[in-house]
Amino acid sequence: MPSELRGVTRIRDAVGKALLFLGDADPDVVVLTADVARSTRTSWFAEKFPERFVNIGISEQDMVGFAAGLALAGKKPYAAAFAMFMMRAWEQIRNSIDRMNLDVKLLATHSGFSDHGDGASHQSLEDIALMRVLHNMAVVVPADPPQAYKALLRVHEEVRGPVYFRIGRDYSPQVTDPGAEYRFGELELLRDGSDVALVSAGPILSQVVEAAELLRREGVDAAVANMHTVKPLDEHGLEKLARRTGLVIVVEEHFPRGGLFGAVAEALAQRYPVPIHPVAAKGYGHSARSVLDLYREHGLLAQSIASRVLEILARG
Structure with missing residues (x-):
């Protein structure tokens, strides 16, 4: 297991750690959020790389458009929001990112039932269907913190194009081998x-x-x-x-x-x-x-x- 993950038990925390690693490794990485930096752990990236972090505000459509522009300019944007509210921007994801096959990574946290306390309005049970239907969009659903961390790093290296990461909130017991290699596209x-x-x-x-x-x-x-x-x-x-x-x-x-x-x-x-x-x-x-x-x-x-x-x- 990477040393960065010692003591990490929440899957969204692993995503935050992975973004810190990518920020150090690649100066083209830019992180965006729709006013949920603390909840998505993108606030950690903001503290270390403030010049490469943008809080768009509660406007997922604008966040996706901003990310598309960054990708066209040669940057590697990661846009983070709650999965349910990322779906507000489906039209922009379809037209501005997927249709042009842009290298934008969407980090959708609090997916499924994981946002148990906020009720049905915040629980995303349709997002895989909406993202899977898009022609160029890859869909990655990590099982636990080690796999989420490794998936972000491997996809960053291997996949040039849009990727939807479906991430939970806190409940994420470890089921994978932390020492195993992550293989994109292979069960x-x-x-x-x-x-x-x-x-x-x-x-x-x-x-x-x-x-x-x-x-x-x-x-x-x-x-x-x-x-x-x-x-x-x-x-x-x-x-x-x-x-x-x-x-x-x-x-x-x-x-x-x-x-x-x-x-x-x-x-x-x-x-x-x-x-x-x-x-x-x-x-x-x-x-x-x-x-x-x-x-x-x-x-x-x-x-x-x-x-x-x-x-x-x-x-x-």
Whole structure:
């Protein structure tokens, strides 16, 4: 694990640390935010590189337009906002960034149910679908702090074009190997298995890994795939899992329509059709004391995931 991540347990903190590293390594990196610098941890970059930081104010559309201009001028902008409110700027993302394939990285924090305290208005359950449909946009959903840190650094080196990073808030138990190399566009197999493939992305993976252990106790051998790059999707790796297990369950902190479930179903429909089932958000959230309370209500805790898998297996 990088020394910068010692003691870091929150995924948004890892993003803030990664931006500091990139600021030191690349003088063309510029960070923008829509008046949420402290919440997105971009305030750390602002303190160290004030001449390369701009707080646009509560105007995500202007932030995206500003980032597009910086990219056209040869800079490498990172624009940060809450995922839900980044969607305000979808038209600008489409026309000013994606259509021209500009090198702009969008850092969307507080995604999914992670902003549990602020209620449904702040919980983004549609953003993967909205970003995935854009022609040039890559979509990265890191599982935990080490992977978020490594993903930002690797994508900065390898990907010239627009990338949407879907980042949670605080809940992000470590599930990946901190010493493992991050491979953009390649699924990470957290657990091998032969009876069913559990495909997921983001902090919800901690519940999926636990569900696989519960299934093992019931005699079910479940593979767990970390699909940290939703687009471009690792269709070859996904097909191998489908052929090995014959059953795919997609677990996501998102509505099932258009999200990771949609991406997996589209890919396997063309490559190797097998039964595919979603375990996803059942509707909008609300204000809650913890993200786990919302997981519980939407059937996203480990026990509920395992029970759903057993139910599907029992139906044959």
